[in-house]
Amino acid sequence: MMKTAVLGAGSWGTALATVLAEGGYAPLLWCRSAAVADEINEKHTTNDYLPGVELPGSLRATTELADLRDRDLILVVTPSKAIAEVAEKLAAVGICPDTVLLACTKGIERDTGRRMSEILQDIFPDNPIAVLSGPNHAEEVARKLPTATTIAASDHEVAERIQAAFTLPWFRSYTTTDVAGVELGGAIKNVFAIAGGIVEGLGLGDNAKAALVTRGLTELTRLGVALGGDAKTFQGLSGVGDLVVTCYSELSRNHRVGRGLGEGKSLEEITAGMGHMVAEGVPNTLSIYEAARRLEVDTPIIDQVHHVLYEGKSPAEALTDLFLREPKPEVDDRCDGAAT
Ligand SMILES: NC(=O)C1=CN([C@@H]2O[C@H](COP(=O)(O)OP(=O)(O)OC[C@H]3O[C@@H](n4cnc5c(N)ncnc54)[C@H](O)[C@@H]3O)[C@@H](O)[C@H]2O)C=CC1
Numbered sequence: 001m002m003k004t005a006v007l008g009a010g011s012w013g014t015a016l017a018t019v020l021a022e023g024g025y026a027p028l029l030w031c032r033s034a035a036v037a038d039e040i041n042e043k044h045t046t047n048d049y050l051p052g053v054e055l056p057g058s059l060r061a062t063t064e065l066a067d068l069r070d071r072d073l074i075l076v077v078t079p080s081k082a083i084a085e086v087a088e089k090l091a092a093v094g095i096c097p098d099t100v101l102l103a104c105t106k107g108i109e110r111d112t113g114r115r116m117s118e119i120l121q122d123i124f125p126d127n128p129i130a131v132l133s134g135p136n137h138a139e140e141v142a143r144k145l146p147t148a149t150t151i152a153a154s155d156h157e158v159a160e161r162i163q164a165a166f167t168l169p170w171f172r173s174y175t176t177t178d179v180a181g182v183e184l185g186g187a188i189k190n191v192f193a194i195a196g197g198i199v200e201g202l203g204l205g206d207n208a209k210a211a212l213v214t215r216g217l218t219e220l221t222r223l224g225v226a227l228g229g230d231a232k233t234f235q236g237l238s239g240v241g242d243l244v245v246t247c248y249s250e251l252s253r254n255h256r257v258g259r260g261l262g263e264g265k266s267l268e269e270i271t272a273g274m275g276h277m278v279a280e281g282v283p284n285t286l287s288i289y290e291a292a293r294r295l296e297v298d299t300p301i302i303d304q305v306h307h308v309l310y311e312g313k314s315p316a317e318a319l320t321d322l323f324l325r326e327p328k329p330e331v332d333d334r335c336d337g338a339a340t
């Protein structure tokens with residue numbers, strides 16, 4: 001059986017560690033904080049991240065990166081802004097060349113536009129790199145509520161090995177070789193999750209939400225294909241699946257950011273109230289907006305979320321500007337029937 005570890009003990013890293021533990025993989029969870037590691041080892045809880053959840057006894061925590069040296073599979077689940085720094089530290093302690101690194105963080109690096117798996121591949125050029133992403137709220141996974149996800153690796157055999165570790169009566173995983181598509185869906189949907197929250201905060205109703213999700217999928221696909229993903233992948237769990245779950249769910253931190261903005265709160269006020277929790281859509285809106293501008297892809301909803309977050313535009317004005325754009329057909333015949 002593979003020896004496993006998880007790098008990053010926030011809600012998602014810990015929830016994924018519970019899946020591995022339930023499958024008999026006895027994961028080692030690397031925590032930045034000694035207090036979090038002690039709580040996990042002594043009480044089998046992590047009340048700041050997954051309150052009310054009893055963690056499996058076979059899940060052990062450590063603060064020593066060197067303890068991860070002998071692992072066959074390492075899940076990387078820090079926030080996107082920390083992934084390069086933590087991965088560099090792991091590289092400095094050294095891991096085996098055949099250790100598989102599985103990126104579970106959702107985001108795109110600003111300035112370089114690198115996906116999380118590309119950051120890992122640059123730091124670990126000889127190691128196999130894979131990605132896990134889907135409609136997966138940590139709080140539900142940790143409570144063993146039925147969940148499906150996607151595992152991507154350019155080498156299908158690697159994806160299948162990981163899939164075996166993520167197959168339980170309540171956790172199902174699917175494989176693909178479209179690494180870019182899976183990662184891009186998870187990162188880009190964060191921006192639409194903020195927009196979904198804005199729709200709720202403004203009290204705009206269900207028609208508006210359906211329009212956002214549908215037009216959002218068109219926009220996500222258009223940008224995702226331009227950035228190297230396969231259009232079919234965006235119809236799957238890591239694309240439309242994740243878009244729907246975060247646009248509709250109160251569990252989504254990005255959704256909560258958007259709702260606060262719609263209710264008239266400032267971004268600073270909202271993020272201060274979220275404590276240690278990351279809403280990746282906040283930095284991701286910048287990196288994704290900038291990537292779209294570099295490629296000259298039309299992204300009207302992403303543009304408006306950017307203007308609300310970073311240019312002080314009011315959500316109501318952003319909505320009016322979206323609706324009063326030049327009228328156009330829903331499907332553009334000039335583009336082989338692709339939605340415009
Ligand atoms: N929470 C969820 O339901 C899901 C989260 N994700 C993604 O997983 C990633 C991690 O999110 P969560 O676990 O939810 O985070 P979280 O908001 O629960 O906690 C953040 C974690 O990151 C750690 N951290 C912050 N800065 C760090 C640094 N510089 N070095 C090392 N660790 C650092 C904190 O100590 C904490 O453990 C994000 O990219 C998120 O989008 C993906 C799917 C589901």
Ligand SMILES: O=C(CO)COP(=O)(O)O
Nearest residue numbers: 134135136137252253254
């Ligand atoms: O990605 C997620 C669910 O699939 C978690 O969403 P948030 O980061 O918005 O909480």
